Amino acid sequence: MERxxxxxxxxxxxxxxxxxxxxxxxxxxxxxxSASSFKSWDDVWFAxxxxxxxxxxxxxxxxxxxxxxxxxxxxAQKRIExxxxxxxxxxxxxSEVYEKQNKLLEIENEIAELSERxxxxxxxxxxxxxxxxxxxxxxNITVKLYTSAGARIHEGYSRCWATYxxxxxxxxxxxxxxxxxxxxxxxxEESLRxxxxxxxxxxxxxxxxxxxxxxxxxxxxVGNLINSVGSASSAFSVLIGNSFLKDKxxxxxxxxxxxxxxxxxxxxxxxxxxxxxxxxxVIIQRGELKNLLHNRKTAKKFGVKSTGxxxxxxxxxxxxxxxxxxxxxxxxxxxxxxxxxxxxNWYTRFQSFVTGDFSTITRDVTLVVKNxxxxxxxxxxxxxxxxxxxxxxxxxVEKRTHLVKWWEVETPVQAPHIMFEKVNFTLPE
Amino acid sequence: xxxxxxxxxKETIKLAYQELKSSLKKATLLQCFISxxxxxxxxxxxxxxxxxxxxxxxxxxxxxxFTLKRDDGLSLxxxxxxxxxxxxxxxxxxxxxxxxxxxxxxxxNVLFNGKQADEGVTNIVLSPELTGLVSxxxxxxxxxxxxxxxxxxxxxxxxxxxxxxxxxxxxAHNLNxxxxxxxxxxxxxxxxxxxxxxAQKRRLIENGRINEFLLGLEPAAVLGLKSNGSSRCSSYDxxxxxxMSNTFFEPGDxxxxxxxxxxxxxxxxxxxREWNIDDRRTNQRYVALVAYxxxxxxxxxxxxxxxxxxTTFKLLSSFVGGSKDFELYSGTCGxxxxxxxxxxxxxxxxxxxxxxxxxxx
Numbered sequence: 001m002e003r004x005x006x007x008x009x010x011x012x013x014x015x016x017x018x019x020x021x022x023x024x025x026x027x028x029x030x031x032x033x034s035a036s037s038f039k040s041w042d043d044v045w046f047a048x049x050x051x052x053x054x055x056x057x058x059x060x061x062x063x064x065x066x067x068x069x070x071x072x073x074x075x076a077q078k079r080i081e082x083x084x085x086x087x088x089x090x091x092x093x094x095s096e097v098y099e100k101q102n103k104l105l106e107i108e109n110e111i112a113e114l115s116e117r118x119x120x121x122x123x124x125x126x127x128x129x130x131x132x133x134x135x136x137x138x139x140n141i142t143v144k145l146y147t148s149a150g151a152r153i154h155e156g157y158s159r160c161w162a163t164y165x166x167x168x169x170x171x172x173x174x175x176x177x178x179x180x181x182x183x184x185x186x187x188x189e190e191s192l193r194x195x196x197x198x199x200x201x202x203x204x205x206x207x208x209x210x211x212x213x214x215x216x217x218x219x220x221x222v223g224n225l226i227n228s229v230g231s232a233s234s235a236f237s238v239l240i241g242n243s244f245l246k247d248k249x250x251x252x253x254x255x256x257x258x259x260x261x262x263x264x265x266x267x268x269x270x271x272x273x274x275x276x277x278x279x280x281x282v283i284i285q286r287g288e289l290k291n292l293l294h295n296r297k298t299a300k301k302f303g304v305k306s307t308g309x310x311x312x313x314x315x316x317x318x319x320x321x322x323x324x325x326x327x328x329x330x331x332x333x334x335x336x337x338x339x340x341x342x343x344x345n346w347y348t349r350f351q352s353f354v355t356g357d358f359s360t361i362t363r364d365v366t367l368v369v370k371n372x373x374x375x376x377x378x379x380x381x382x383x384x385x386x387x388x389x390x391x392x393x394x395x396x397v398e399k400r401t402h403l404v405k406w407w408e409v410e411t412p413v414q415a416p417h418i419m420f421e422k423v424n425f426t427l428p429e
Numbered sequence: 430x431x432x433x434x435x436x437x438x439k440e441t442i443k444l445a446y447q448e449l450k451s452s453l454k455k456a457t458l459l460q461c462f463i464s465x466x467x468x469x470x471x472x473x474x475x476x477x478x479x480x481x482x483x484x485x486x487x488x489x490x491x492x493x494x495f496t497l498k499r500d501d502g503l504s505l506x507x508x509x510x511x512x513x514x515x516x517x518x519x520x521x522x523x524x525x526x527x528x529x530x531x532x533x534x535x536x537x538n539v540l541f542n543g544k545q546a547d548e549g550v551t552n553i554v555l556s557p558e559l560t561g562l563v564s565x566x567x568x569x570x571x572x573x574x575x576x577x578x579x580x581x582x583x584x585x586x587x588x589x590x591x592x593x594x595x596x597x598x599x600x601a602h603n604l605n606x607x608x609x610x611x612x613x614x615x616x617x618x619x620x621x622x623x624x625x626x627x628a629q630k631r632r633l634i635e636n637g638r639i640n641e642f643l644l645g646l647e648p649a650a651v652l653g654l655k656s657n658g659s660s661r662c663s664s665y666d667x668x669x670x671x672x673m674s675n676t677f678f679e680p681g682d683x684x685x686x687x688x689x690x691x692x693x694x695x696x697x698x699x700x701x702r703e704w705n706i707d708d709r710r711t712n713q714r715y716v717a718l719v720a721y722x723x724x725x726x727x728x729x730x731x732x733x734x735x736x737x738x739x740t741t742f743k744l745l746s747s748f749v750g751g752s753k754d755f756e757l758y759s760g761t762c763g764x765x766x767x768x769x770x771x772x773x774x775x776x777x778x779x780x781x782x783x784x785x786x787x788x789x790x
Binding site: 084362 | 435436439459460462494496498504505506550578579580581582583584585586587664666668702703704705706707708709712713714716734738739740743766767785786788790
């Protein structure tokens, strides 16, 4: 890598950065109570940022860094010849030197051990649970970042997440997920116990009702929707006009505070792709939009400092944290009186990222609350809303938060249950 | 396989942007993103069954996203994607520029002249773009054999179909939906799947009945069937699983005008933006981007975001017929854990459905 930087300097590049990433993965899945797959694989790629005369190029290859670094510099040269000067060009600056390799986990052995515990627990499932389907995924990630400004970052971190889905029948299902930084910290027995316990009151199936209803959205649902807010908070999205946060001030209820967290959140890096330290950034404070997420380029354009969220082209969130409130979950249910608890959702699709109009379909059961008590469950409801209008109708926030990451929550989220008023539910004919 | 001339390509993209902008009479262009891409994918497969497959698939594609706004704040956002198998010689700059421009003109017309749809039960005509999405989401996905067997339950979900569903009537008696990877130049084109099994056309729905699943070697063995060459993977280190290729309603015998005339009153859904479907693939919603009222058997004024929210079985059993014309739209299909995005296409003819509820956004 050092040699590539030398060659880049000789070739006249003003800025040059190389990022090498190696991810060791282990994934275990169970389908209908039987082991379905145990997969281990490595993802290896390198990415290049090069600038010359304010022209910039970024490219990456899913293979190890070549033994002959001149290939990489030659490719950068070839690509930059057809580029045009970028209005966002900002020289690399960070010369941070950092080396910290967390003790990498023996993830295959740890996942194998977990699988035994999972199957022991599954063998004692309650009678009303027909079967369970689940996945556990662990990653060891090592990143090397070398830049022409002098940054030499070499760090390693781990993360893992699990999704547990219990089926009473094909339409009466419930899901829990966990996210942490080591497989040993996962608690499959507790998660399965709680998902089974919470599935029991759902066995009383009730007819869904369309219309505006008070609703508690679970951390999984809040996590899914907040991923959209995280993307919209990228200054690049705002700059290209494709964000519902553009030119907005009050964007949510005063009960709602949202942060992006890099360092300090489980399984997150200490440095971004420009060598800037990752940090905690308040995006929304008590309902007001306070900050966008920046790399050095967007920060210069907006006249602020980088928030350590690079992306050489677009900044993006690391992990999203919603500040906890002051209500116990049971209090939320009581104060809901009559309404729904949406336990899970998927397929959140926007009619426009500029306006924030979207719909999302509930997945797994939606619990029905009457007179402050869960009386059964329903299925088939869809939420059709505007994301900012919805956030402005938050009525109460749970005092406990939960770590969420699964198929539909790509950026990890720490979120509480949140109660909203007048959530618009629709149904098919 | 031609490679692009970068300078020409830059000029084409700039021209598309300029033409789009200058075509607007009243709307403000809030944002615009235009890209053209090309790639080559090499695959070599050797297995213990004796298969040896070695091929290269070039691909060329285009994407445009733009948002138009009225002074009162109402805006509409278009997402256009087209991708096909072949080298850069397939990219026609003039056609690309004209297509972007025409889409902008049409969207502006809806934005300024679109009226709210009448809510209620009516007849609908779906364009090949919408027809294709229905075939992909409501028929292709639920008939993937691994989903049927519950293997995707924790991520992509399960299915309304079970192992015993072959032969079950789920649609009108003249409904035929297929998946065919052997269509040359299509986005889902291949001749041998990633387990070495020859590709073939799969008749998923025949005369309204579930006729076959999308099968790879493993689920076929579980079900006591033979693979129909549906297994694909996104990379050498991902497992091949049953996937769609080009999924479509089979064409019918009417012209588009005859279909509209037969509808008499209703809504013509031409393109969409917001859409979603539940994980068993029974409950879907499509919000139109461009739609028109059908009045006295003719396409009349534009409608503003009419909503089609309907179950799979209601929609498929309300099918009346399709037109002779046939078009495929490209897309990227997501499935699997780890995720395996793959190029596909979906389409068919214009299709008529009677007695369907239309709502408003």
